[in-house]
Amino acid sequence: MVTHFACYNTSARAHYCHIRVNRAGETIKATSEPIPACLSEAERILVPNKLFSFGYFSHMETNIVMSIIRATLLAFLVVLFSSSALHAESASDGTTFDVASATQAYLDRLDPEQRAASDAYFEGGYWLDLWELLYGLLIAWILLNFRISTRMRDLGEKVSRFKFLRVTSYIVQYTLIVFVVSFPWVIYRNFVREHDYGFSNLDFPDWFGEQLIGLGVSLVMSTLGIALIYLVIRKAPKTWVIWGSFAGIAMLSFVFMVSPVFINPLFNDYQSLSEGPLKENILSLARANTVPADDVFTFDASKQSTRISANVSGLFGTTRISLNDNLLNRTSPDSIQAVMGHEMGHYALNHGPKMLISFGIVMVIGFAFVRWAFDRVNKSSWGIRDVGDIAGLPLMIALFSVYLFLVSPLTNSIIRINEAEADIFGLNASRKPDGFSEAILGLSEYRKMKPGYWEEIIFFDHPSGYNRIYLSMQWKKENLESSVED
Numbered sequence: 001m002v003t004h005f006a007c008y009n010t011s012a013r014a015h016y017c018h019i020r021v022n023r024a025g026e027t028i029k030a031t032s033e034p035i036p037a038c039l040s041e042a043e044r045i046l047v048p049n050k051l052f053s054f055g056y057f058s059h060m061e062t063n064i065v066m067s068i069i070r071a072t073l074l075a076f077l078v079v080l081f082s083s084s085a086l087h088a089e090s091a092s093d094g095t096t097f098d099v100a101s102a103t104q105a106y107l108d109r110l111d112p113e114q115r116a117a118s119d120a121y122f123e124g125g126y127w128l129d130l131w132e133l134l135y136g137l138l139i140a141w142i143l144l145n146f147r148i149s150t151r152m153r154d155l156g157e158k159v160s161r162f163k164f165l166r167v168t169s170y171i172v173q174y175t176l177i178v179f180v181v182s183f184p185w186v187i188y189r190n191f192v193r194e195h196d197y198g199f200s201n202l203d204f205p206d207w208f209g210e211q212l213i214g215l216g217v218s219l220v221m222s223t224l225g226i227a228l229i230y231l232v233i234r235k236a237p238k239t240w241v242i243w244g245s246f247a248g249i250a251m252l253s254f255v256f257m258v259s260p261v262f263i264n265p266l267f268n269d270y271q272s273l274s275e276g277p278l279k280e281n282i283l284s285l286a287r288a289n290t291v292p293a294d295d296v297f298t299f300d301a302s303k304q305s306t307r308i309s310a311n312v313s314g315l316f317g318t319t320r321i322s323l324n325d326n327l328l329n330r331t332s333p334d335s336i337q338a339v340m341g342h343e344m345g346h347y348a349l350n351h352g353p354k355m356l357i358s359f360g361i362v363m364v365i366g367f368a369f370v371r372w373a374f375d376r377v378n379k380s381s382w383g384i385r386d387v388g389d390i391a392g393l394p395l396m397i398a399l400f401s402v403y404l405f406l407v408s409p410l411t412n413s414i415i416r417i418n419e420a421e422a423d424i425f426g427l428n429a430s431r432k433p434d435g436f437s438e439a440i441l442g443l444s445e446y447r448k449m450k451p452g453y454w455e456e457i458i459f460f461d462h463p464s465g466y467n468r469i470y471l472s473m474q475w476k477k478e479n480l481e482s483s484v485e486d
């Protein structure tokens, strides 16, 4: 048995050779004089693991991957630095309205004990994210190391001779196993902890029922999504990193599009907001800002939790604005208008399509990382045939999770910058700086109000409460002054 090994050296681009080796690792033929580093690489990776697909890496593709990675690092730095603009403090100009003390006056309305609790809740989340990653990696290692994954694949191959059914049979087994083994963790994080902090209104049977609905949705969605990615890997083994990302974006768009119509109603009851001045004000705000909404929805979020929130969901034809009943019942009409202005900002500024593009780029890099790392981490004893073998799914997901964890400051910053844009849009549209600040105080129940500078960049996917109120007070000051001048 003879195979090819493409040797490349990214730090010295001039060197490139194809080596033909046998199973014992002896060189039979080389297109150019192989350097010792290449030979030892061939012995280290190719022969012990029998990874014959390594030849797919060409000199050109490696350069493309490296260029993409370099470009992302650059983009990462640009995003991090531009986000620092959110913290710009205004210089004092001697006018009577002091932005910092007006901001502080809002923060002082919060009970210190309650603020300590929300800080603890939010900061605890940083650690939980890390433990969750490690727990996921442990599950992947158990599935691979004890060859449970290859047995799942073999079972699928017995069930059907059709590739698609074999793959989907594996994904269904995988989804169910992961659901069961991660369930104790999910109970702790999403049920026990939420009750401890007083955020959840669900008793265990209702909560468990929702988990089962979620499992059903994820069985359908993950089966379709993962099967599609593996189809792309089989059809385009050399370029799947790029086509797989297109497939991923298509899947994300599909989920965004169907969720307001098919998924969200599985969990909550969506009703048209009753007629009255509030609805008329919101629709007027929509008309004034090119948001083609002819209805506003409200949903019974209080069934699950005490949190106030609102959202824009859907994509293209299914976009809709929904406010949760906690927002409706616990805040003032000014706050609701301000929050609606923010949500309309997401729509008017085309944040949906922009986010898809941003996350498409994040996904390309992620797949490039997975492809690069897969052969390096994979062990022959795990019995995975190659990167296109569905039995390697736990490894793929483990690598992708590590990647997402590492780039979370970048993804958080991408979202946070969009949120900051929507904040500014919302203030200009609704002209309710105090209403917005009051709504932000309501969010402080579950979000730390005043994090450190880097803490906000790394962990926050929305601007901190302090910065949002500061922005509102700045807006108030500038607009109060202009109205005085007029």
Ligand SMILES: [Zn+2]
Binding pocket: 342, 343, 346, 419, 422
């Ligand atoms: Zn938002």
